[in-house]
Every structure is written in C-alpha cells, then in structure tokens.
Amino acid sequence: MSRIGFIGTGHIATPIARFLAAKGHQISVTERNSQVSAQLKAEIGATVAAPQSVVDACDMVFLCLRPHMATEILTPLTFRTDQQIISVMAAISANELATLCAPASDFVQTIPLGFLQSGGCPLAAFGNDRLLAGLFEPENPVIKVADEAALNAHFAICAMVPGFLDLMTTGANWLAEETGDVHGAEFFTTQLFSGFLTAMEKGKAGQLAEERDALATDGTLSLQMTEALRLGKAHEALLGALTAIGKRLET
Numbered sequence: 001m002s003r004i005g006f007i008g009t010g011h012i013a014t015p016i017a018r019f020l021a022a023k024g025h026q027i028s029v030t031e032r033n034s035q036v037s038a039q040l041k042a043e044i045g046a047t048v049a050a051p052q053s054v055v056d057a058c059d060m061v062f063l064c065l066r067p068h069m070a071t072e073i074l075t076p077l078t079f080r081t082d083q084q085i086i087s088v089m090a091a092i093s094a095n096e097l098a099t100l101c102a103p104a105s106d107f108v109q110t111i112p113l114g115f116l117q118s119g120g121c122p123l124a125a126f127g128n129d130r131l132l133a134g135l136f137e138p139e140n141p142v143i144k145v146a147d148e149a150a151l152n153a154h155f156a157i158c159a160m161v162p163g164f165l166d167l168m169t170t171g172a173n174w175l176a177e178e179t180g181d182v183h184g185a186e187f188f189t190t191q192l193f194s195g196f197l198t199a200m201e202k203g204k205a206g207q208l209a210e211e212r213d214a215l216a217t218d219g220t221l222s223l224q225m226t227e228a229l230r231l232g233k234a235h236e237a238l239l240g241a242l243t244a245i246g247k248r249l250e251t
C-alpha cells in the first residue's frame, strides 16, 4: 500500500484515484475542484488538503493539472528526493518536470483515459514504466515508449478517440433517422464497434488491415464504404490532424 497524492482533482484524476483506492492505496487530493474532492472523500476516504500538504503526505504524486496552470501551481511546492512523480499532463516536458519537481528525480509520464478504472486502457509510459506497471497492471497494460516524441505521438493517437466518437455519432444519428429508434441506433452502433474490437486479436502488426480486407472484398458494401472514405479524403484528414497535434505538442 502506498500513500498517493493528486495535484489537480478533475476529470482524469477521479477515475485514477478510484482505481488506486480499490487496490488498497491511501489517497490524498487537492481541494479544487471542491465538488469532486468532497465526492472522493465520501466515496473512497480520500484526504482533502492544500497542494503542499498533499505532497508532504505522499510517496507518489500524480500531476493532473491543465498544462497552462502547471508552472504556476507547481513552482511554489517543495518536493522530496525520495518521491515518485507521475505526470499525465500533455505538453509538459521531462525537463520542465525535473525543474518543477526538483529534487525529486523519479518520473514517469503517461496518458490515461478515464476507462482505466474498469481496465483495458493501454498506458504509454515514458520514464519509470515499472512504477506505472506496479500501480496499473494487470488490468491496464503499460507500453514503454523510447522518448518524448513517441509519447507525444501516443497523445495524438489518444485524440483519435473523440474524433472517432464524433464520426460514430454521425453514423448513429443517420441510423436513428432511418429507423426512428434513437436509443436502438446508439446501442447498435456502439455495441457493433465494442464487440468487434473486443473479439479482435490485438498486438499483431497488420491485424487491422487484415480485418478490413476480410470484410471489404469485391462487390461488398464494406468495400463501397472504405473506397468512399478514401475518395472523400478521410485518411488525409486524419493524418493531417495527427501531424498537427504532434507539432502542437512539440512546442
């Protein structure tokens, strides 16, 4: 059992805190957002305290602040040499973290999504990946990345999730208009993708293309769909967005 603190108690800190509390860890959180911290106090027995008190009370500290707030909030805090730091903040570099959290020097940067609480969330890890694995595996697989550029590329891929949800919403809305069944359309569309991806073998290079080609054979509706999306430049749009997000994270 470790004493684990959160600086920034918002959307992403909440499921992480719940997951780690369920594993038996002792959780401390900063007060803001006060509604969320009060909920975590009631739900998982989290201690609610000022940022410095959270740092002082913990062995491991999660940094879950919006990037533009990080310097202002972390600069006045005093960390310890023996502390381990987990940052989930996009666009805050390893060098910046080392400066902001000195003399602490044991870091890992990762990109969780909220569904890690129920397991199955891949966690890209730059830095001390073993620290992350000790906290989140076996429920959530940790994938070590070689450098910050690779971590940022994983951040860009994570942004594909809302992008694809947006496309799925368009599809589900079209289905609802055709059938008049809004709930059925949303359920069918969601279950179709989650069921397909759950059944699919993962981790083998080329598997996505193989699954596509098994469906999109000559004369099929599936091939009509993949070709129409190519003609409509959907792939160029996706690659353009990934490149632009990657560049934004470089700066």
Ligand SMILES: NC(=O)c1ccc[n+]([C@@H]2O[C@H](COP(=O)([O-])OP(=O)(O)OC[C@H]3O[C@@H](n4cnc5c(N)ncnc54)[C@H](OP(=O)(O)O)[C@@H]3O)[C@@H](O)[C@H]2O)c1
Residues within 6 Å of the ligand: 007, 008, 009, 010, 011, 012, 013, 030, 031, 032, 033, 034, 051, 064, 065, 066, 067, 069, 073, 088, 089, 090, 111, 112, 113, 114
């Ligand atoms: N959301 C995700 O799914 C996700 C996924 C991966 C990574 N991330 C990263 O996680 C970080 C946080 O994102 P988020 O979505 O969780 O944002 P968020 O919900 O806005 O959480 C940020 C938290 O910081 C608090 N805060 C603001 N000023 C503070 C201060 N002076 N002292 C202490 N706490 C303060 C906010 O409180 P108030 O609400 O009172 O301002 C809020 O609780 C970002 O860097 C993001 O890149 C998020």
